Amino acid sequence: xxxxxxxxxxxxxxxxxxxxxxxxxxxxxxxxxxxxxxxxxxxxxxxxxxxxxxxxxxxxxxxxxxxxxxxxxxxxxxxxxxxxxxxxxxxxxxxxxxxxxxxxxxxxxxxxxxxxxxxxxxxxxxxxxxxxxxxxxxxxxxxxxxxxxxxxxxxxxxxxxxxxxxxxxxxxxxxxxxxxxxxxxxxxxxxxxxxxxxxxxxxxxxxxxxxxxxxxxxxxxxxxxxxxxxxxxxxxxxxxxxxxxxxxxxxxxxxxxxxxxxxxxxxxxxxxxxxxxxxxxxxxxxxxxxxxxxxxxxxxxxxxxxxxxxxxxxxxxxxx
Amino acid sequence: xxxxxxxxxxxxxxxxxxxxxxxxxxxxxxxxxxxxxxxxxxxxxxxxxxxxxxxxxxxxxxxxxxxxxxxxxxxxxxxxxxxxxxxxxxxxxxxxxxxxxxxxxxxxxxxxxxxxxxxxxxxxxxxxxxxxxxxxxxxxxxxxxxxxxxxxxxxxxxxxxxxxxxxxxxxxxxxxxxxxxxxxxxxxxxxxx
Numbered sequence: 001x002x003x004x005x006x007x008x009x010x011x012x013x014x015x016x017x018x019x020x021x022x023x024x025x026x027x028x029x030x031x032x033x034x035x036x037x038x039x040x041x042x043x044x045x046x047x048x049x050x051x052x053x054x055x056x057x058x059x060x061x062x063x064x065x066x067x068x069x070x071x072x073x074x075x076x077x078x079x080x081x082x083x084x085x086x087x088x089x090x091x092x093x094x095x096x097x098x099x100x101x102x103x104x105x106x107x108x109x110x111x112x113x114x115x116x117x118x119x120x121x122x123x124x125x126x127x128x129x130x131x132x133x134x135x136x137x138x139x140x141x142x143x144x145x146x147x148x149x150x151x152x153x154x155x156x157x158x159x160x161x162x163x164x165x166x167x168x169x170x171x172x173x174x175x176x177x178x179x180x181x182x183x184x185x186x187x188x189x190x191x192x193x194x195x196x197x198x199x200x201x202x203x204x205x206x207x208x209x210x211x212x213x214x215x216x217x218x219x220x221x222x223x224x225x226x227x228x229x230x231x232x233x234x235x236x237x238x239x240x241x242x243x244x245x246x247x248x249x250x251x252x253x254x255x256x257x258x259x260x261x262x263x264x265x266x267x268x269x270x271x272x273x274x275x276x277x278x279x280x281x282x283x284x285x286x287x288x289x290x291x292x293x294x295x296x297x298x299x300x301x302x303x304x305x306x307x308x309x310x311x312x313x314x315x316x317x318x319x320x
Numbered sequence: 321x322x323x324x325x326x327x328x329x330x331x332x333x334x335x336x337x338x339x340x341x342x343x344x345x346x347x348x349x350x351x352x353x354x355x356x357x358x359x360x361x362x363x364x365x366x367x368x369x370x371x372x373x374x375x376x377x378x379x380x381x382x383x384x385x386x387x388x389x390x391x392x393x394x395x396x397x398x399x400x401x402x403x404x405x406x407x408x409x410x411x412x413x414x415x416x417x418x419x420x421x422x423x424x425x426x427x428x429x430x431x432x433x434x435x436x437x438x439x440x441x442x443x444x445x446x447x448x449x450x451x452x453x454x455x456x457x458x459x460x461x462x463x464x465x466x467x468x469x470x471x472x473x474x475x476x477x478x479x480x481x482x483x484x485x486x487x488x489x490x491x492x493x494x495x496x497x498x499x500x501x502x503x504x505x506x507x508x509x510x511x512x513x
Contacts, residue, residue, distance in 0.1 A: 184412070185412060212412050213333060213334050218436070
């Protein structure tokens with residue numbers, strides 16, 4: 001129930017890709033092969049940050065045909081809750097860590113005639129694995145990758161070398177922008193679109209595609225949310241019959257885990273729906289930050305996603 | 321039965337072009353669509369096939385004012401055109417199928433083959449509910465099945481028509497009804513009018 005099976009690993013490489021991004025390679029502690037994965041999959045990395053347990057999801061960026069290890073890239077977020085800072089300053093080669101089995105919530109639909117990949121910034125990582133997979137399968141694809149500048153354009157050189165003119169960079173500081181309308185208009189029937197990047201970019205790409213008549217089934221996106229910080233709140237658990245306190249920088253899911261409650265989860269970023277929890281009673285406002293619940297569920301205050309959402313008010317009782 | 325297809329009503333949707341395939345009474349759904357959204361006409365291509373039950377709305381549908389109109393005597397005769405249109409099209413094309421289940425299923429099959437998600441096309445069932453049925457034994461497909469059980473037009477077995485539907489074949493499944501007691505066949509009923 002709680003996530004997937006854990007894999008004890010050793011960090012074998014820590015590479016500074018640029019001033020903001022570091023790449024990490026993990027191999028199994030027991031020397032065995034990693035479980036196979038498909039492009040778009042992620043792993044949840046467990047961190048022990050001076051006694052605080054942090055669990056962050058990162059897309060696997062290594063070639064899916066290479067099961068000797070997994071690679072992820074982490075962008076340092078100075079204002080985040082600390083997971084990326086810990087990865088940047090606390091994780092060294094040789095260190096033992098625990099990661100989850102791979103889970104794919106952003107898989108390729110291999111029935112497509114062509115794959116149109118649109119990345120923004122660090123959103124490039126799942127596409128690196130997907131392109132390796134598509135290249136090996138001989139499927140048609142093209143990548144449109146927007147980033148701030150050449151220095152922060154992680155992996156552009158490697159991707160150009162491997163995939164040639166199937167890779168199109170756009171540098172914000174050089175006033176380059178994706179001509180989305182033309183791009184979407186000229187795709188052959190049977191193209192599937194995948195977008196990963198900042199929230200605004202995902203919204204822009206998906207809404208433009210819908211307006212231009214792309215069917216929903218051909219649109220794929222992934223955005224992992226970091227649990228937002230906020231005010232502390234209290235939650236009653238109707239099944240466990242306990243009340244827990246959620247701290248300002250803690251998520252409800254983390255508070256449940258700290259209290260020893262075995263709550264389900266998978267992505268820990270508001271995307272997969274695994275942790276959806278029924279609300280038994282509510283006097284106040286549920287602060288929904290997920291991509292999962294429907295507008296009706298949100299309006300009815302019938303459910304909450306403990307991985308990212310918070311509460312403000314008098315009383316919240318959930319079915320756990 | 322989860323695989324039993326469900327149909328909706330054709331509604332105008334934004335898109336760069338519109339491709340409509342209809343048979344028999346499905347012509348009325350096409351007329352309703354283009355009456356509700358006359359601005360679609362200039363970018364619409366219609367393929368119309370008269371119904372095997374005798375319903376022929378060719379003149380009416382031809383007069384709707386679509387950019388391209390093509391009448392075909394059967395789906396088989398139209399399928400080369402349909403595949404060519406889908407093969408040349410770009411994303412943004414809106415696809416519609418109206419009429420018998422057999423026609424809708426075949427348009428959906430060709431759309432999937434062109435790489436579209438199975439629910440990307442709009443459908444509206446009109447007219448006969450006659451089924452396209454694949455004999456699970458000889459794999460032959462019999463068109464316009466109205467009776468259940470019926471005799472396979474390929475191998476001659478007595479087939480019971482199930483609701484089990486294949487999107488890949490665009491056909492319902494027909495299973496031998498008297499395999500254990502050959503010759504003990506219930507009387508046929510007209511289940512699919």
